[in-house]
Amino acid sequence: MTDSVLIIDFGSQVTQLIARRVREGGVYSEIHPYQSAAEAFAKLKPKAVILSGGPASVTEAGSPRAPDGVFSSGVPVLGICYGQQTMAEQLGGKVEAGHHREFGRAFLSIDKPSPLFDGFWSPGTRHQVWMSHGDRVTRLPDGFQVIATSENAPFAAVADEDRHFYAVQFHPEVVHTPNGAKLISNFVHKIAGLKSDWTMAAYRRVMIDKIRAQVGKGRVICGLSGGVDSAVAAVLIHEAIGDQLTCVFVDHGLMRLGEADEVVRLFRDHYNIPLVHVDASEQFLNALARVSDPETKRKTIGKHFIDVFETEAKKIGGADFLAQGTLYPDVIESVSFTGGPSVTIKSHHNVGGLPERMHMKLVEPLRELFKDEVRALGRELDLPEAFVGRHPFPGPGLAIRIPGEITREKLDILRQADAIYLDEIRKAGLYDAIWQAFAVLLPVRTVGVMGDGRTYDHVLGLRAVTSVDGMTADFFHFDMAFLGRVATRIINEVRGVNRVVYDVTSKPPGTIEWE
Ligand SMILES: Nc1ncnc2c1ncn2[C@@H]1O[C@H](COP(=O)(O)OP(=O)(O)OP(=O)(O)O)[C@@H](O)[C@H]1O
Numbered sequence: 001m002t003d004s005v006l007i008i009d010f011g012s013q014v015t016q017l018i019a020r021r022v023r024e025g026g027v028y029s030e031i032h033p034y035q036s037a038a039e040a041f042a043k044l045k046p047k048a049v050i051l052s053g054g055p056a057s058v059t060e061a062g063s064p065r066a067p068d069g070v071f072s073s074g075v076p077v078l079g080i081c082y083g084q085q086t087m088a089e090q091l092g093g094k095v096e097a098g099h100h101r102e103f104g105r106a107f108l109s110i111d112k113p114s115p116l117f118d119g120f121w122s123p124g125t126r127h128q129v130w131m132s133h134g135d136r137v138t139r140l141p142d143g144f145q146v147i148a149t150s151e152n153a154p155f156a157a158v159a160d161e162d163r164h165f166y167a168v169q170f171h172p173e174v175v176h177t178p179n180g181a182k183l184i185s186n187f188v189h190k191i192a193g194l195k196s197d198w199t200m201a202a203y204r205r206v207m208i209d210k211i212r213a214q215v216g217k218g219r220v221i222c223g224l225s226g227g228v229d230s231a232v233a234a235v236l237i238h239e240a241i242g243d244q245l246t247c248v249f250v251d252h253g254l255m256r257l258g259e260a261d262e263v264v265r266l267f268r269d270h271y272n273i274p275l276v277h278v279d280a281s282e283q284f285l286n287a288l289a290r291v292s293d294p295e296t297k298r299k300t301i302g303k304h305f306i307d308v309f310e311t312e313a314k315k316i317g318g319a320d321f322l323a324q325g326t327l328y329p330d331v332i333e334s335v336s337f338t339g340g341p342s343v344t345i346k347s348h349h350n351v352g353g354l355p356e357r358m359h360m361k362l363v364e365p366l367r368e369l370f371k372d373e374v375r376a377l378g379r380e381l382d383l384p385e386a387f388v389g390r391h392p393f394p395g396p397g398l399a400i401r402i403p404g405e406i407t408r409e410k411l412d413i414l415r416q417a418d419a420i421y422l423d424e425i426r427k428a429g430l431y432d433a434i435w436q437a438f439a440v441l442l443p444v445r446t447v448g449v450m451g452d453g454r455t456y457d458h459v460l461g462l463r464a465v466t467s468v469d470g471m472t473a474d475f476f477h478f479d480m481a482f483l484g485r486v487a488t489r490i491i492n493e494v495r496g497v498n499r500v501v502y503d504v505t506s507k508p509p510g511t512i513e514w515e
Pocket residue numbers: 222223224225226227228229230231248249250251252323324325326330350390391392393394395396
């Protein structure tokens with residue numbers, strides 16, 4: 001395939017951003033946890049390696065290390081924060097714990113010219129960078145020299161130009177390091193010599209060949225949700241294998257108001273791809289009765305999705321593959337590596353593989369992409385804007401927007417309220433400025449007064465966020481008049497809600513969905 005960069009993850013909260021910066025420069029990158037980095041290095045044959053930051057301290061026994069093979073391979077390496085520290089330690093330098101902790105903004109003084117700083121930082125100048133560390137390198141390995149310093153990090157940037165090893169104590173991947181993206185680009189392009197050949201047009205060609213090679217003459221069913229990911233996956237797979245593909249839309253009874261019919265109509269209007277519409281709402285809602293734990297909900301839904309796909313595959317005379325629009329963030333957020341570095345936040349319904357008994361293999365052509373890349377691929381495939389610009393909607397649907405037990409009555413209330421909220425957002429011309437917006441029905445009743453009578457009804461939470469890829473998000477800043485209008489309409493029009501609140505939590509520390 002294309003040239004690539006391997007990012008070895010030591011558990012930093014911002015490892016994702018390294019991958020994004022590399023990809024923004026038109027270069028393909030993959031993140032692998034340090035435990036499986038040696039295999040990934042052998043398989044991917046990257047042209048450059050970046051070592052991420054991480055919460056551990058290299059001064060502790062048993063703390064994570066990069067595979068030694070990476071340093072003897074001749075491939076250029078960039079270490080960031082923990083990555084710098086482990087690189088120094090592994091190559092014969094020294095790291096000490098507990099000096100001055102530096103969190104947030106710091107100033108970097110450039111000492112020497114370096115290809116890393118080419119075009120934006122010259123010797124004798126000072127620049128803002130973002131730091132987050134307690135440990136620091138106190139002795140450099142042989143062959144290294146200091147190229148920049150900061151007040152609390154005498155080895156803020158170091159290099160062994162002969163071996164193409166570079167290491168920085170600050171975080172170039174975050175936006176609080178202006179020019180950080182350029183630094184990463186210099187490493188990838190100028191130092192490691194990678195070409196910018198990661199484009200969606202190239203991806204489309206490569207994936208079509210891959211899908212054909214994987215599927216052969218087999219039959220594929222594709223879970224179609226109406227969301228952008230599965231629409232892009234279906235159209236791409238259809239381009240590759242034509243009528244070997246059948247799409248299956250599962251109505252689990254957890255869809256929004258009018259959504260099931262709309263999805264089916266929209267898809268049939270635009271595409272000549274066979275689509276089966278399954279009403280499985282009884283099955284899902286019965287299975288979810290009295291379930292209130294979020295992870296149990298997610299796993300129950302995941303299991304029933306698989307059951308429905310299996311039944312539908314039988315009905316069309318059997319299928320060899322199940323296709324899904326699984327994305328890179330779905331995979332990362334669901335996976336936890338034993339012994340760290342990152343923890344499972346939530347089990348996405350579509351990650352975790354298929355049961356043995358199914359004898360079906362997965363086709364997931366978007367598994368390496370971030371959301372904005374999928375949208376770009378959708379545009380490349382000429383998907384109508386109605387699909388490409390749609391807010392994401394989670395596979396478990398409204399189930400994870402009703403904390404606690406799910407009942408048909410609560411689903412009805414939430415559907416009506418959510419529809420009013422989205423209607424007002426569209427009317428105000430805000431739909432495209434918001435990344436995702438939805439209502440949440442809280443398992444809390446409060447007292448109100450309406451028409452001189454007492455009410456004792458549900459609280460409804462409103463959520464709206466801005467984001468690029470759903471990995472981090474900020475709450476959307478509505479004006480208060482807008483929120484007031486939505487609250488009034490919902491309380492007047494939806495029986496069962498007498499109070500509306502707005503969620504002002506970012507991600508992190510919150511997640512976008514409430515469960
Ligand atoms: N109701 C459904 N019927 C069939 N398949 C579904 C359904 N909901 C989700 N899936 C499958 O699970 C995958 C992951 O869902 P997810 O919500 O992440 O993606 P999406 O719905 O395609 O796009 P978006 O994230 O924009 O909503 C989908 O791509 C699809 O293959």
